[in-house]
Amino acid sequence: MGILTQPAGDVDYARFGKGYARQRRTDPSIAALIHAALGPAHTVLNVGAGAGSYEPTDRAVVAVEPSEAMLAQRGADRSPALRAVAGALPFTDDAVDAAMATVTIHQWPDPVAGIAEMRRVTTGPVVILTFEPGALDRLWLVDYAPDLIEIESRRYPTIATLVEALGGGTTVHPVAVPFDCPDGFTEAFYGRPEAFLDPEVRRSQSAWTLVDRAAERRAVESLAADLGSGRWDERHGHLRTQAFFDSAVRLIVSR
Ligand SMILES: C[S@@+](CC[C@H](N)C(=O)[O-])C[C@H]1O[C@@H](n2cnc3c(N)ncnc32)[C@H](O)[C@@H]1O
Numbered sequence: 615m616g617i618l619t620q621p622a623g624d625v626d627y628a629r630f631g632k633g634y635a636r637q638r639r640t641d642p643s644i645a646a647l648i649h650a651a652l653g654p655a656h657t658v659l660n661v662g663a664g665a666g667s668y669e670p671t672d673r674a675v676v677a678v679e680p681s682e683a684m685l686a687q688r689g690a691d692r693s694p695a696l697r698a699v700a701g702a703l704p705f706t707d708d709a710v711d712a713a714m715a716t717v718t719i720h721q722w723p724d725p726v727a728g729i730a731e732m733r734r735v736t737t738g739p740v741v742i743l744t745f746e747p748g749a750l751d752r753l754w755l756v757d758y759a760p761d762l763i764e765i766e767s768r769r770y771p772t773i774a775t776l777v778e779a780l781g782g783g784t785t786v787h788p789v790a791v792p793f794d795c796p797d798g799f800t801e802a803f804y805g806r807p808e809a810f811l812d813p814e815v816r817r818s819q820s821a822w823t824l825v826d827r828a829a830e831r832r833a834v835e836s837l838a839a840d841l842g843s844g845r846w847d848e849r850h851g852h853l854r855t856q857a858f859f860d861s862a863v864r865l866i867v868s869r
């Protein structure tokens with residue numbers, strides 16, 4: 615494969631990815647679900663691996679990641695990573711026991727082709743953590759940033775598309791997001807609305823990079839105003855003490 619001179623997905627992590635590893639850390643409860651779904655696999659491929667969140671540490675992992683800026687954020691203790699894309703995995707058929715892809719397939723130019731590649735190189739489970747596009751408007755953020763939710767809903771492949779691509783024996787599991795989720799995707803802050811006022815939090819949520827700057831400013835100003843006036847708390851204050859959020863996050867497991 616030639617050198618990647620353009621972003622492989624719909625986000626330029628060379629511009630926007632610098633603080634990713636700080637803001638987007640493994641959530642232990644989601645990691646436990648992923649690791650259980652990988653079963654007894656000894657060798658695991660992580661596609662669209664980014665800085666390495668959710669990679670198991672008790673098995674041999676090889677990562678695939680196209681962005682240099684993301685590869686640079688992989689800690690020294692992380693597994694080896696290859697600079698490549700999901701649509702052309704540099705492995706022979708049946709090369710690994712299991713494969714995973716977390717919060718990445720929505721950025722691939724052709725998720726179905728990427729999934730076919732994951733299936734080709736894997737003998738056992740293929741495990742995908744993604745979002746149900748039709749459920750993204752459950753988060754109150756839709757009232758402040760409707761453009762962002764709209765863009766996100768169009769970005770994510772439907773769960774039905776993914777299940778069809780993965781074939782028979784595929785199961786879909788809803789994932790409850792915990793209150794203190796350290797993986798800073800938008801729903802992680804369902805009960806901590808002040809987080810959205812922090813530009814570094816927003817920069818590590820790729821959807822904001824696809825939204826008009828004026829729309830982003832409007833969203834932040836109106837959220838700040840509602841937090842100041844108490845209006846947000848009147849409507850959503852119960853979320854500040856709610857342990858889990860019935861989110862759009864889904865774990866898809868093909869065996
Ligand atoms: C939101 S990050 C998720 C990273 C990591 N999996 C995680 O859970 O933190 C999305 C990643 O997908 C990668 N990506 C984008 N397009 C890709 C493609 N065509 N093939 C493989 N990875 C891709 C990006 O470079 C980025 O690192």
